[in-house]
Amino acid sequence: MxxxxxxxxxxxxxxxxxxTCPARIIELPKGVPRFTATGEARCIICGHCEAVCPTAALTVNDPRLDPTVPPPPEAPLPPEILDAYLRMRRSIRRFRTEAVPRKTIESLLDVVxxxxTSxxxxxxxxxxxxxxxEVRRLTxxxxxxxxxxxxxxxxxxxTTLAAMIRSWNNGSDPICRNAPHLVIPCTPRQHSLAPFDATIAAAHLEIVAPAHGIGTCWGGYFQMAAEVWEPLRLxxxxxxxxxxxxALLLGYPATTYRRPPKRNRLDVTWR
Incomplete structure (x- = not known):
């Protein structure tokens, strides 16, 4: 605990x-903050209490936690910079052949x-x-x-499936687009929101990767097959x-995008 x-x-x-505590399990008596009577058992180890403390007086310890914590940014990211970066996000379907070093992928996942998560x-x-x-074999x-x-x-x-089979037989890869790597987030599905946790994590990976010169694309057909095709699951x-x-295809992009494309007009309902 x-x-x-x-x-x-x-x-x-x-x-x-x-x-700040989302579980409402911290109290402030005459001394210093402490868990409520049931707080230790109900703590979800979110770290909000530790992160919000203005004097770094509070620490949450648990054997599951990585004790190393990155420093906070020196200044907030200007919103116009972040907005422009997000608008330039692209799904990459043409990859260079060279491999992304394992250490680089691991550094991305460390941020992710x-x-x-729920x-x-x-x-x-x-x-x-x-x-x-192995990516080709799984494809x-x-x-x-x-x-x-x-x-x-x-x-x-x-018609679509037959066309993709023909493309594969002719030496093309309509599934993983010749990406050198595949990255697959997995969950135990012990609760109904577990798949969303994985999808959110994958979205974070897709967003952070371009800042490191790496491209990704969602592998929809691969995921569909992984859900139902036993040979692939095994x-x-x-x-x-x-x-x-x-599943995310991952590698160095073979295409450079110069500007964001047009998008449909915003559709929002206010109540």
Missing amino acids: PDLIVTGSLCTRCGACVA RYAP SNRQAVRWLVIHDTA GLVIDWFRSRLADPSCPNR ALNLSDGYYPEC
């Missing part, structure tokens, strides 16, 4: 930790650890298919799934109880 450690000489009794469960695990030959299993679907006369999208060899929630 987590420990709430407070340095009394630093605590100003401002009450920010009490007001800070993506929100009740701060932090249950997302990552499967990185770094070996390009071939997706094509096998397409072939199995075409055997069913009632299969919808027969080949992924996931930990017991874990499921692939989505």
Whole structure:
């Protein structure tokens, strides 16, 4: 269970930790902040109390936590810079052949650890298919799934599936777009929001990657096959109880985008 450690000489009794705690399990008696009677058992280890403390008087300790914490930014990111960066986000479907170093991918995922998860469960695990030959082998299993679907006369999208099989047979890759790597967030699905946690984490990866010169694209067909095609599920060899929630193609872009494209007009309802 987590420990709430407070340095009394630093605590100003401002009450920010009490007001910020989403579980309402911190109280402020005459001394320093402490857990309520049931607080230790109910703490979700979100760290809000520690992060909001103006004097760094409070620390949450738990064996599951990484003790290293990055420093805060020196200044907030100007909104116009962030807005422009997000508008330039592109799905990359043409990749260079060289591999992205494992250390670089790991540094991206280290940032993505800070993506929100429901009740701060932090249950997302990552499967990185770094070996390009293995990416091709797994892609071939997706094509096998397409072939199995075409055997069913009632299969919808027969024309599309047949075209992608032909493309694969001709040496192209309509599934993973010849990306050198695949990154797959997985969850145990012990609660209904687990798939959303993985998708949010993948979205964070997609956003942070271009800042490091790396491109991504959502692998929809790969994910569809991973949900239902047993040979692919077995080949992924996931930990017991874990499921692939989505898939991102990843690599160095072979295309440079110069400006953001047009988008549909904003559609919003105010009440």
